[in-house]
Amino acid sequence: MTLGYTTLLIPVLSGNGDSEFSLGPEGISWIGSVALICVPFGCFLSGMITQPLGRKRSMQLINIPFMASWLLFYFSTKIWHVFAALALSGLAGGLMEAPVLTYVAEVTQPHLRGVLSSTSSMSVISGSMIQFILSTFLKWRTVALCSAVVPIFSFCLLYVIPETPTWLVSKKRYKEAKESLAWLRGWVEIEKVDKEYKELFAHIQMSRGIGNSGFQLDNGQMQGNVNGEINKTRNETNQNRKRTKTETLKLFKKRNFIRPYLLVSYTFFLSHFNGMSPVQTYAVTIFSSLKAPIDEYYATALLGIVEFFGCVSCVCLLRHIGKRVLSFISLIATAICFLVIGLYSYFFHINTLLENKNSNTTVSNSTVHPENVLKDSHEYSWVPLVLIISAAFVSHMGIRVLPWILTGEMFPNETRAIASGITATSYYIFGFVCNKVFLSMINTFTLPGTFWFYSSMSFIGFIVLYFILPETEGKTLQEITDHFAGKSSLGNKVYKRRKNITGINNEAFNDNTSRRTDIESKL
Template sequence: MDIQSETSRLLDAEGAEPSGPQSEQDAYLSKVKNSKLYLATFASVLGPLSFGFVLGYSSPVIPDLSRTSETRLRLDAVQASWFGSIVTVGAAVGGLLGGWMVDRLGRKLTLMLCSLPFVFGFTVIVAAQNVTMLLAGRVLTGLASGVTSLVVPVYISEMAHEKVRGTLGSCVQLMVVIGIMGAYLAGLFVDWRWLAICGSVPPTLLLVCMCFMPETPRFLLSQGKKREAEEALRFLRGSDAPIQWEWNRIEEACSEQSSSFHVRDLRDPGVFKPLLIGVMLMVFQQMTGINAIMFYAENIFEQAHFKESDLASVIVGLIQVVFTAVAALIMDKAGRKVLLIISGVAMAVSTAAFGVYFYLVEAQSAAGGGSHADLAWLALLSMAVFITGFALGWGPIPWLVMSEIFPVKVRGFASAVCVLTNWSMAFVVTKTFQDLMNVLTSAGTFWLFACCCIANVVFTMAFVPETKGKTLEQIESSFRGTASP
């Protein structure tokens, strides 16, 4: 088949001007059918759904295991801290492993394989006879979460075109928060063992569904598999799409990066600039305190004197789902940078207000005051605003930007560094959260998070590029300081 002739005929039929690259792009995208792209995205985001369930699992389970009648499984304060945070240790290792796997095994096979430690980890938790087995199961599910958090954004970004890449990329975080809310909600009705069984369902579906999905065209081209890459691109764009316009750009970028990654490549501004931005986005995301707040949501509400703390956690999860969905819908219109700034400001205000709440509560307690019910609204409002702000920007966007800004040949390595940074910071924050509450007081801890959110905003305004509406190849060219392809 003469793809070039087909492209010219279909573009002419659209009335496009051959000399205008933007008009060619519009004409091409108007012929693209997204149904199979959406199907492949849905299959892949069962992975983030699984690791969202892992993140949310500790919130209803820690109070349950802290008062269980099975003494060999009962968690004391230190063990509960490890149960919540050790997932991040496994995830950090999983990020490194995932960086190697996506470059050696491909995006699709890596995603399929990561379903196994999810299932094995939850199985170990169900069969646990002691605290060590509980922690081992959490490490395994954390390992799978680390691999998933790396490979799914890369898989989606390499499949999607620029018109919908932001929306589809945001679905990663959307499914994470749906998984978190699912764990909170199920925790209201079932005990910790049945909750672990529920957590095994999404990764099982992931393994089955991904059997029918393609590898990404960019990875196939980087492996010299042109025929398979063309078939994958046709599958994702629809049989009527004149894929040559997109094919030429992908092929040109892959040919320029035919060599493998070497450490000396870090001197290339097209590599070290996006790598630094990606790493700092991950650092700042965790410095907001989001994982500490989500891991210990019920504990926080108990300390804030909410009688129905488990129900309050479900409400928090619901808010996160709704506003992450809103972010996905507006991502390709509002842009990444604007949403990050709005998100950072909202989180700074809300964590500062939460600090004020705890300061007033502690002051009342010191003065021998009675009920704190008159201040409970401030805690709930602060939490709601924080989750809303995080869901609109700093939740989905760092992962989305990470998947967009790295060249193909360093995508595995650079993504692994970002994921390792993210989960390492998550471990530090979640493991030290209770210590911070003891040393700085509850108020001081949340004011510290507020300062970090202000730093997020400054960093975004100064260094984060806008990637809305650009192809991956155009984004790469902007870092190199060359003309867009």
């Protein structure tokens, strides 16, 4: 919602709306990007508060700065109040990354994780869509006040869900961990999740490097139950305990980290520089400049709705055609849409964005009279509207969503947590740069040239990913790690169903529905 609110602020602070503030192009470029550059600082602090406080409590507390930023928007009397609110919302967004992503990873069953990992992108788009819809009916301060209610609901609703079993076990709160696991598996009896709980306990103990001395919890119920598994890995854990910082850093020099990092970072780059990131941020102004046949705020609301359905389509198609094909379709279709929009803008001499909503002229380097330009373009004004909406749909069906899914599965286990944070930081840095230079690009290359630049980035991205992006859908994490380590090749085939998955004996993780009748979620 904070990201979507930026789209509403830009035309208002440009002097086109009901506001006592007015900014020039440089100030507007900071409005569209300052929140994004503050997110990495929040990401850096996020892990520090998530582990000691817990995932649930961290998510609750982060609602406080979110609510504060909305109230600061509403009561702002000076322009620096708006910038402070944007920075605070960006910082809170970064703080949110670790507890939310960790919570989902620790409570989700493996056969559901692929689909549910895409819900983060769906949530972002849903928040933006809500802001776009509210902005068509309410003024910007009222939208901020309405948005301040959401963190309050979120804070209260988080009392309903349990803390993750993994964190509770790590804090030796074993009884609560069992109750949490039983709740998460569909409010079943604790006995139904006993086997899964033992495996979880064994995994955490081995990660701590505990040997075969046995352990005590829950009145001795689990005394030594997992010693056999721990004995098998005792030598390995002893080596891990002796690992120095230098040896740990060597993990980030291996090809099974470097290759996935470069690939995921490049997909994040494409998710912004395919053009949809600045188009969404400056949507109201762009629709106004291209003389959309409907009100620019209605068009922006439609944009948000279409983006949401694009994410839904991604979830539905992912398991059938795979990430590789979805990325190709997304990039090629977006490239074609922006190529045609650039041709439209060039043909009708729309070379820059309107400075004022009520202006009847555009800045043009041609000798064509502005009134004739608008008259000639009116008949075809639906063309850029349809193409921008289409580009929004196909972008969020693929390249805008898939990088987040790739982040969670391409890195080896020993570097996955840190690598995910690093790549997420690169996403926000690319977003900041893309939005910050958008207006400068229009001044330098004109509006048609800017759209052609984004089109070329998508075409180049398609060619590059065709040669370097493997198909990971349906593949195990070990297969993916071996591929990037050079031990094997994933190929481009989609595995739609894995009947026998090594190492999963727990019925709570079994994808055979005939054996999950007792633990299937009732939610």
